[in-house]
Amino acid sequence: MKDKRLTMHDAIAEYVRDGQSVAIEGFTAFICFAAGHEIIRQNKRDLTLIRMTPDLIYDQMIAAGVASRLVFSYLGNPGVGSLHCVRRAIEKEIPAPLAIEEYSHFGMVGRYTAGAMNLPFFPLRSYTGSDLPHYNPLIRTVDNPYGEDAIAVVPPLKPDVAIIHAQRADRSGNTQLWGLLGIQKEAAFAASTVIVVVEELVDEDVIRADPNRTLIPGLIVNAVVHEPYGAHPSYVQGYYDRDNSFYLKWDEISRDQAQTEAWLEEWIYGIEDRARYMEKMGEDVVERIAPGKAPAGAIDYGSYT
Amino acid sequence: MKDKRLTMHDAIAEYVRDGQSVAIEGFTAFICFAAGHEIIRQNKRDLTLIRMTPDLIYDQMIAAGVASRLVFSYLGNPGVGSLHCVRRAIEKEIPAPLAIEEYSHFGMVGRYTAGAMNLPFFPLRSYTGSDLPHYNPLIRTVDNPYGEDAIAVVPPLKPDVAIIHAQRADRSGNTQLWGLLGIQKEAAFAASTVIVVVEELVDEDVIRADPNRTLIPGLIVNAVVHEPYGAHPSYVQGYYDRDNSFYLKWDEISRDQAQTEAWLEEWIYGIEDRARYMEKMGEDVVERIAPGKAPAGAIDYGSYT
Amino acid sequence: MTEQAYTPSEMMIVSAARALAGVQTVFVGVGQPNIACNLARHTVAPDLELIYESGVYGAQPARLPLSIGDPTLVTGATSVIPMIDLFALYLQGGLVDVALLGGAQIDRYGNLNTTVIGDYQSPKVRLPGSGGACEIAINARSVYIIMRLSSRAFVEKLDFYTSPGHMEGGDARARANLPGAGPQLVITDMALFDFNNPDCEMQLVSLHPGVTLEAVTEAVGWEVRKAETLAETELPAAEELHLIRYVLDPDGMYR
């Protein structure tokens, strides 16, 4: 079994290159802020950032100037309000112009799925009566050879790099996650390069004891980064809660570019890695975001010898 | 929570009608012989039987004359050889003519998926260079609006009734399964009526303790049948093994229609229900097919209050 | 009693909850819609199942969820599934009876804009965009819209068509072969509207207590159609208000 463990620094340095398309997925959960911060820290440039919901992580990355293009389906600070940095880039080209390529959620889901399945397109019942196809010529239609009306299609999405945060993996990248599964599996299968970031590194036996939970096989994984709390201030089911105070605070900080840059300086450029970040957050944060216990209960696969 | 429990007799009597299309799915595992036998026992007629791998269950049902049409992708006694009754019906119209509609596995998977997703078709990279589309005009192609070649498509499959065997469900039909997931979820979502047959009936709390394992929600389920060993001689992961001796024995029995009918008389028409069937099988069978323990290990969803 | 008997937000929540009577599945977001659905579960629709875009079916949150991806929605849910299954099997599969939607702008046919104010290419205000709204509006069997009534929001012409309502009105949806029936109800802080006329045009059906017809017609950016008989919305009942204030939103986040 190949050992694919790397530090976050080395994984980003080796696998994320200027000009590439990068998808950090995870729908409101499992958002790998640690990877986004490392991309900012390493001054990557001209990236195409792909995410259904850009969330704070892309707000920060776009404010830091790593991106020239954004592919997305919903621009919001979930449960709070706007993504001010993304809006500033779109509305005022601060810090730089940002091209956008916009879909609906199902459209993005379909694009990742077609990418993962190596299909030329994914058909979906959407976009009729919407202006979206007018502004995004990649949303098209095909005729139905069984006689019904034409149906909308979206093209496959195959990111250069997908970064997926999960509860656990073994050292060769066999990865298990539970909770909101979002589009992570499809994003991983669609990408040329996959970096998996986990809360826990486990023995291969732990994975093999519950094979139905292995959504991403090591076969498609290039690097495994063990980075506890790597999704903070987002959350990891069963490991920690969303740090909602930061989502609220960011709504204030991000309204102003100078203030935003000061934050980036203090929390990203100015520190070395995620361990320092958590140190700087203070000891109480871990306690504050710790959930109670809710065990899944046991099942048996049976031994067949 | 609606209580949808029924006996197998009542579920089949209420939901399976002459002339309907019925899918009993489960790929080599979870094959609901108990439901098939009850359909035979109730003398249903003119059914369209749908299954990727007809297996012994459809061999028996076709020998009993319940079907006029078979939709499938692989006709075999897995690991043993031919399905003699199906062949007899196709090659010699014994006991009656059987129309066939044939796909490859991926084609059937695509058909169920399109049915479940309410898509007009499912595209797949198959059938080029094959005679299958020549004999099955429902296999067609669509042009790719993104410039590549045309791609094969199959139409949605929406059975009138799907019968799915699983490890456990609650009384309203929220169903969990593990092991080979096959196409069961898609078959259930594609069907108008869903009968779930389970080894264990569990409390709603057991289901809610591991929501990622709930593949079929009660929302789409019409009846829940609690029928332990209902998949014998097929198997249920963690509950029992395949009774391979029967698969070998059937290879002999099924070679001759009279012999087959004698078996049907003895094991289906001549007995009342599954409990009697297991009684008649003898006490040692349960022991013989019992697996050892292989627990999945615990995970935690976290309590967020 | 100097305290107001109920807030406009509470009136909206109560109206939405009542409209969910007898409904089996509702596609819901956080905030007011979430509270409305849970109020309905406690009152008119005890078997109502909540479906969240994030992939959750049958949530039983132990706290008021902060977002549609709150981990409290996952723990103890009936089923938690990949987003492709949520959109393709549940929504496109026709299992969503009612979806609750909102928007920055709405027109007389219930078409919604959640994308942009001003020009798409050089926007005055860039809004969140569709999210799942476009396909929800197309595939849900029925759509209820929850929005505050104002002339900035209820406009003659949308700056951007994000999600279709009744499109150009009449049988436009049927002609376009859209699976769902489209908007059935618009719930605002001043009045209720439906689309029960051959044009499928938004029409005033009920004024909230104390709201004048004039105030409503002024707040709608076109000459608003009125139903033949105009009702007064029933006041929130004491039980409903009690549930909102002490059970469903004890911190008053959506008061």
Place this chain on the structure above:
Amino acid sequence: MTEQAYTPSEMMIVSAARALAGVQTVFVGVGQPNIACNLARHTVAPDLELIYESGVYGAQPARLPLSIGDPTLVTGATSVIPMIDLFALYLQGGLVDVALLGGAQIDRYGNLNTTVIGDYQSPKVRLPGSGGACEIAINARSVYIIMRLSSRAFVEKLDFYTSPGHMEGGDARARANLPGAGPQLVITDMALFDFNNPDCEMQLVSLHPGVTLEAVTEAVGWEVRKAETLAETELPAAEELHLIRYVLDPDGMYR
């Protein structure tokens, strides 16, 4: 030694195993192919991962599986997935390096028939059909074929084209835009064949020890092409035979 040094079946298993040297993923059925893959794991391809059509990746069976859906393949596997994922993500996604296929009939371009002998509509013998073979033949990066050599099986013209090999030969696959490279090797009980010529036509490359060229040409239903140099297949090594007989198939089911 009166006992035969090795059986034809063992020769096929050993030949298939050797051909898997350096391969990462193999799409496999039960029987001979399964033993060949496990032999390869013990010898030339320690990192070889087995993918089963039933939805199993990285199986570590505790016993010889009786079918591709044997529960022993599930317990202890790396990942067990729905069939749509197996076919769409793994196979169509290009993750299968080599697939092992067989058939009732094969032609000179490696096209396979597993559907019917005689006419499709009124068959002489109804065979199992495609199963996953058609899409495996199209999408796997390479295909190895394992079949016993006989004139009934190696025919001039198939009764039914189930799964494409090199179609009409030459660059037919490339012109048809098939993702995989098609058949690379045919492993029989008498000889080995490859397709390394511009016509992509099956050609004899190696005779098993003791098999005459005449016996092979007689058993092939067309005038068989021969590689420029004809090798003799290397004998099964003692270690290989030991593994097959005492570790992988101790009951001799596939001897």
